Amino acid sequence: MNERAGTGAPHGGLAAGGEDRLVYMDNSSTTRPAPEVVEAMRKVLEEDFGNPSSLHRLGTASSRIVRNARKSVASLIGADETEIVFTSGGTEANNWAIFGTLRSLGDRSTHIVTSTVEHPSIMATVEYLRDSGYDVTLVPVDGEGFVDPEKVLKSVRKDTALVSIMLVQNEIGTVEPCREIGRLLSSLGPRRPRFHVDAVQGFGRLDIDVKKWGIDLLSMSAHKIHGPKGVGALYVRRGLRMGPLIFGGGQEAGLRSGTENVPGIAGMGAACEMWGKDRVEVLGRLAVLRKKLIEGVREAWPEAVLHGPESANVAPYIVHFSFPGFRGESILHALEKRGVFVSTGSACSSHKAKPSPIILALGRSEEEALSAIRFSMSRYTTEEEVAITVEALKESLKELLPWRESRR
Incomplete structure (x- = not known):
């Protein structure tokens, strides 16, 4: 099997452009061992x-x-x-x-x-x-x-x-x-x-x-x-x-x-x-990627709602959006088909078909809690992978749009 430089993991699924690859954006669930x-x-x-x-x-x-x-x-x-x-x-x-x-x-x-x-x-x-x-x-x-x-x-x-x-x-x-x-x-x-x-x-x-x-x-x-x-x-x-x-x-x-x-x-x-040697450098790079990911998601889907702080006092490797009208699990699987792996929340409770209590605790609606997706990056995440993720998200939401419209 081939390996991508960015993830260092075997390819899986199809990303934008038809190239066989895997983009792992679920690093808050677990990370690939270095x-x-x-x-x-x-x-x-x-x-x-x-x-x-x-x-x-x-x-x-x-x-x-x-x-x-x-x-x-x-x-x-x-x-x-x-x-x-x-x-x-x-x-x-x-x-x-x-x-x-x-x-x-x-x-x-x-x-x-x-x-x-x-x-x-x-x-x-x-x-x-x-x-x-x-x-x-x-x-x-x-x-x-x-x-x-x-x-x-x-x-x-x-x-x-x-x-x-x-x-x-x-x-x-x-x-x-x-x-x-x-x-x-x-x-x-x-x-x-x-x-x-x-x-x-x-x-x-x-x-x-x-x-x-x-x-x-x-x-x-x-x-x-x-x-x-x-x-x-x-x-x-x-x-x-x-x-x-x-x-x-x-x-x-x-x-x-x-x-x-x-x-x-x-x-x-x-x-x-490993982290003791280059932590500051890695976090600086992740902060740049987080900004690009947030901007990309908003450009791809202006209705998306960001949860948590925009830039200050936030972990530079976690980005959490809701996509009102959709279901988080449906977005997750649509992205998975395109080789991009994300989560709908905490991996310790993600198999439960309930709205995230964290999003509800923020004062958000149940609709927003059920339509949430977490993107989480690692020291190996690349700018190319962020771009692929944004494009795959755009395609996934377009694919799911008829379902959303049918519910209105």
Whole structure:
């Protein structure tokens, strides 16, 4: 099979011009593992396959790989390596941040504060806790998806155990004011609630400093930054009391027992090293591509409605539009026929035929929520791919137009 330079992936489907190619614009769902990542994992699988807990040299080599990866993760968020605990991914890290906090604080802290635009792994967890007797405050957002730090602060009570706010909204790309929220919470003194940040969609790409931002817990995932699936991490501030996630042999400083996923951890470390070298350059290029994509979509379909910020305080790799009168799923499959792959929202809930709760939380209509498409780019996205995407979108909407007109 041939490969495109832009995606590095096998061709699939027909794009504009009849050329056989694939344009992957669903990078907020997952990313293609970088060559450096694949090589790091291959080496572990074929050569350094020892158990990190073993005392012989194969075990020592594996232990060194895990430690080096831990350092690489920590370096991207301003943490110490001892504060990084590897997990199976962002969802596990989010669940552990919440349940671990509640278990460690006991019955005296039964209140949680979060926002109305969090990832399903947060929302489903707090809904379960609410059904179990905990009190949950959902702080609303404005029309661009921003949560007001002052409203977060006003929601805090004496029995508040945790404030959990995501860094980047995974559907619309809004970058939440986590630094300001952390500053306000820190002003409450030593008895303040813990501050957890779900940084899965921003980790590795956006500037993060857990110390300066007053963050106690921060969730990360590898497969959003060209690392492997099935591995992530939770930053746990030094001195913070957290109950173990899994009991057993005492791995990960006794917090998450079980033999470490060394190939996955090595891959995550390699991805972090890659982003540490050229993050600023890549983000600058993506900001230019995002602007071109927004302009192209509006030119192709003037009725399109952009969700999230236009340019400031937004992840430069996420673009989210609604196409009123159409159905997002129909647009998705029409684009797929043309070799362009997008999503209708969060990959963790995209199989559910319901309007996106995120778009509804912005104050938008159900029609807009059902007609939404998310385009998400990566470090490998090219200007040519953006142009192909726009042309394929134009063709797809024209193809679907008779269906829309028949519904009026």
